Amino acid sequence: MAVNEHAAPVGSTSQSATSSQSNSGSTCENPSDFARKARRYQPYHQQFRVNLPDRQWPDRYIETAPAWCAVDLRDGNQALIDPMTTERKKRMFQLLVDMGYKEIEVGFPAASQTDYDFVRSLIEEDLIPDDVSIQVLVQCREHLIERTFQSLRGAKQAIVHFYNSTSTLQREVVFGLDKDGITDIATQGARLCLKYAADLTPETAIRYEYSPESYSGTELEYALEVCSAVAEVIKPTPEWPLIINLPATVEMAGPNVYADSIEWMHRHLPNRESLVLSVHPHNDRGCAVAATELAVQAGADRVEGCLFGNGERTGNVCLVTLGLNLFSQGIDPGIDFSDIDEIKRTVEHCNQLPVHERHPYAGDLVYTAFSGSHQDAIKKGLEHLERKAADAGQPVDDTTWAVPYLPVDPRDLGRSYEAVIRVNSQSGKGGVAYVLKTEYGFDLPRRMQLEFSHVIQQHTDAVGTEVSAEAIHDIFRTEYHPDYQRQQRLVIGAQSASSNRDGTVVVDVDVTVNGKEQKISGSGNGPLSAFVDALTGIGINIDVRDYTEHALSAGHTAQAAAYVECAIDGQTVWGAGVHPDIVRATMRAVASALNRA
Numbered sequence: 001m002a003v004n005e006h007a008a009p010v011g012s013t014s015q016s017a018t019s020s021q022s023n024s025g026s027t028c029e030n031p032s033d034f035a036r037k038a039r040r041y042q043p044y045h046q047q048f049r050v051n052l053p054d055r056q057w058p059d060r061y062i063e064t065a066p067a068w069c070a071v072d073l074r075d076g077n078q079a080l081i082d083p084m085t086t087e088r089k090k091r092m093f094q095l096l097v098d099m100g101y102k103e104i105e106v107g108f109p110a111a112s113q114t115d116y117d118f119v120r121s122l123i124e125e126d127l128i129p130d131d132v133s134i135q136v137l138v139q140c141r142e143h144l145i146e147r148t149f150q151s152l153r154g155a156k157q158a159i160v161h162f163y164n165s166t167s168t169l170q171r172e173v174v175f176g177l178d179k180d181g182i183t184d185i186a187t188q189g190a191r192l193c194l195k196y197a198a199d200l201t202p203e204t205a206i207r208y209e210y211s212p213e214s215y216s217g218t219e220l221e222y223a224l225e226v227c228s229a230v231a232e233v234i235k236p237t238p239e240w241p242l243i244i245n246l247p248a249t250v251e252m253a254g255p256n257v258y259a260d261s262i263e264w265m266h267r268h269l270p271n272r273e274s275l276v277l278s279v280h281p282h283n284d285r286g287c288a289v290a291a292t293e294l295a296v297q298a299g300a301d302r303v304e305g306c307l308f309g310n311g312e313r314t315g316n317v318c319l320v321t322l323g324l325n326l327f328s329q330g331i332d333p334g335i336d337f338s339d340i341d342e343i344k345r346t347v348e349h350c351n352q353l354p355v356h357e358r359h360p361y362a363g364d365l366v367y368t369a370f371s372g373s374h375q376d377a378i379k380k381g382l383e384h385l386e387r388k389a390a391d392a393g394q395p396v397d398d399t400t401w402a403v404p405y406l407p408v409d410p411r412d413l414g415r416s417y418e419a420v421i422r423v424n425s426q427s428g429k430g431g432v433a434y435v436l437k438t439e440y441g442f443d444l445p446r447r448m449q450l451e452f453s454h455v456i457q458q459h460t461d462a463v464g465t466e467v468s469a470e471a472i473h474d475i476f477r478t479e480y481h482p483d484y485q486r487q488q489r490l491v492i493g494a495q496s497a498s499s500n501r502d503g504t505v506v507v508d509v510d511v512t513v514n515g516k517e518q519k520i521s522g523s524g525n526g527p528l529s530a531f532v533d534a535l536t537g538i539g540i541n542i543d544v545r546d547y548t549e550h551a552l553s554a555g556h557t558a559q560a561a562a563y564v565e566c567a568i569d570g571q572t573v574w575g576a577g578v579h580p581d582i583v584r585a586t587m588r589a590v591a592s593a594l595n596r597a
């Protein structure tokens with residue numbers, strides 16, 4: 001990608017007079033049809049410019065959460081194939097309230113009887129908590145404004161959100177009006193709101209929000225002019241502020257350009273202390289989250305968006321991602337995301353749209369690692385965290401989170417670690433070992449992990465799909481458990497072990513070797529070496545290279561797991577044995593290795 005510094009957004013904020021079709025598109029000599037079509041599109045900076053050479057937002061950090069307004073029941077709902085039924089709307093409203101949203105746009109009551117009735121039912125059934133304001137949207141048209149206020153009768157408080165389009169394009173093609181004509185629609189809308197509010201106050205505390213809809217396609221000086229004109233009608237005060245909402249109705253430029261425009265408005269809006277500066281980013285370029293965060297750095301106080309980014313076309317900005325981005329930086333978002341799966345299920349039910357498996361923070365796969373090096377690092381990271389917590393004498397949940405590849409602890413969002421590591425052909429020893437340890441308690445020695453991961457690799461290469469924890473356990477058993485192994489070269493029967501005064505251990509064991517039963521005995525400095533000695537006596541030569549054991553489960557049913565690494569006939573193999581008696585577990589581990597050799 002080449003960058004032309006002179007084309008960066010500097011200079012006048014007015015619509016560029018030089019917006020000629022200078023976009024050269026492809027540079028190749030015979031551009032394809034598709035490449036030629038790129039010339040139909042005009043770069044944003046040739047249409048709109050923001051003069052802000054001393055921009056401050058790049059050096060700012062977000063330190064507290066903005067005010068949130070959830071617009072799922074309006075912008076989200078108007079974008080659904082089948083708009084929500086009343087049952088689904090109520091569930092969405094309840095979810096938003098339970099999560100902690102204090103401003104909720106509940107519909108466009110003048111648009112349809114369904115929307116009107118829903119607002120009425122929220123009020124009449126007393127479903128709105130005292131600290132929650134419902135918000136309703138309306139165009140600047142008298143009959144719609146009148147009906148909107150009728151819908152609010154009996155509410156304790158409400159925000160009336162009126163809007164009209166201000167973009168250069170809509171002024172020309174939709175309204176056929178010049179700037180003054182568009183400003184008249186806005187100011188007339190403001191006056192009508194004040195007129196119809198008189199019927200409701202003081203019983204209902206009304207606040208106002210004004211949106212120059214299609215702000216992202218509006219020259220900044222004009223956006224400032226129309227917002228200022230509306231504010232002059234409403235006459236807000238710091239105690240009774242007007243919300244000025246600057247929507248990226250269509251996301252037409254990069255997030256830096258939106259941030260520049262918000263900082264410019266933030267600096268230029270008169271009587272700023274009496275205004276709440278709100279943003280409403282859509283996601284047409286896929287940058288809505290970035291645009292919102294930079295806009296907050298640039299001075300926005302409030303954010304409108306939808307859970308999981310539902311909304312017109314590519315959606316509104318995702319409130320879940322925004323909230324959890326803050327959370328992952330140590331900032332309380334003011335919203336409860338502690339049961340992310342329940343939130344997801346409810347939203348999927350209400351919208352009748354699935355949430356993508358890779359959706360930030362909430363997708364089914366976002367805390368899952370398939371690839372070997374990620375699994376290895378996660379396993380080590382979780383173990384390190386546990387050690388850190390134990391050293392500090394505190395619960396893991398209170399310990400500073402730092403695990404590779406996991407920006408947040410899935411458990412903070414109500415997820416378990418179960419799905420963190422899943423195994424397929426991209427996986428390595430760490431992942432397989434993690435599954436065996438967390439699901440079945442087997443803590444394999446490092447070199448054995450390597451050996452077993454090759455066994456799993458052969459399986460995943462052959463089947464080409466993911467292998468479940470249960471299947472990994474089955475394969476482990478077939479590979480190492482003496483009773484399940486394909487080859488049963490050595491089967492151990494009754495056995496006894498005793499110690500002499502000098503510490504020598506003597507074992508007597510009934511064994512079946514290649515189908516032939518026999519009694520063997522041997523001695524050594526422990527049961528393992530005594531058993532190996534006994535086997536040497538019948539011509540089976542085993543050189544034990546490594547040995548580990550651990551308890552498999554707690555309580556009176558405790559089992560011991562033993563692992564041995566043996567050199568047999570010039571081959572190094574691992575064996576594993578499980579038994580309540582550690583001596584027997586060890587002998588079974590030796591038999592397991594021999595059977596595999």
Ligand SMILES: CC(=O)SCCNC(=O)CCNC(=O)[C@H](O)C(C)(C)COP(=O)(O)OP(=O)(O)OC[C@H]1O[C@@H](n2cnc3c(N)ncnc32)[C@H](O)[C@@H]1OP(=O)(O)O
Pocket residue numbers: 075078108110111112138139140141144163164165174175185213249312
């Ligand atoms: C970016 C957004 O999401 S904005 C919100 C959009 N949401 C919706 O529109 C959903 C609900 N809307 C509706 O159901 C309908 O639009 C209704 C019921 C509100 C109104 O329907 P209609 O009266 O048929 O009008 P419609 O919406 O088509 O608007 C067309 C007329 O209103 C004018 N108009 C549109 N928006 C506005 C506005 N905000 N303020 C004033 N006039 C407006 C248009 O210029 C046009 O005028 P014309 O007929 O003289 O050419």
Ligand SMILES: CC(C)C(=O)C(=O)O
Pocket residue numbers: 075137163211213214245247248249250280282
């Ligand atoms: C009504 C306005 C705020 C809107 O939804 C938009 O511009 O996207």
Ligand SMILES: [Mg+2]
Pocket residue numbers: 075247249280282312316
């Ligand atoms: Mg919108």
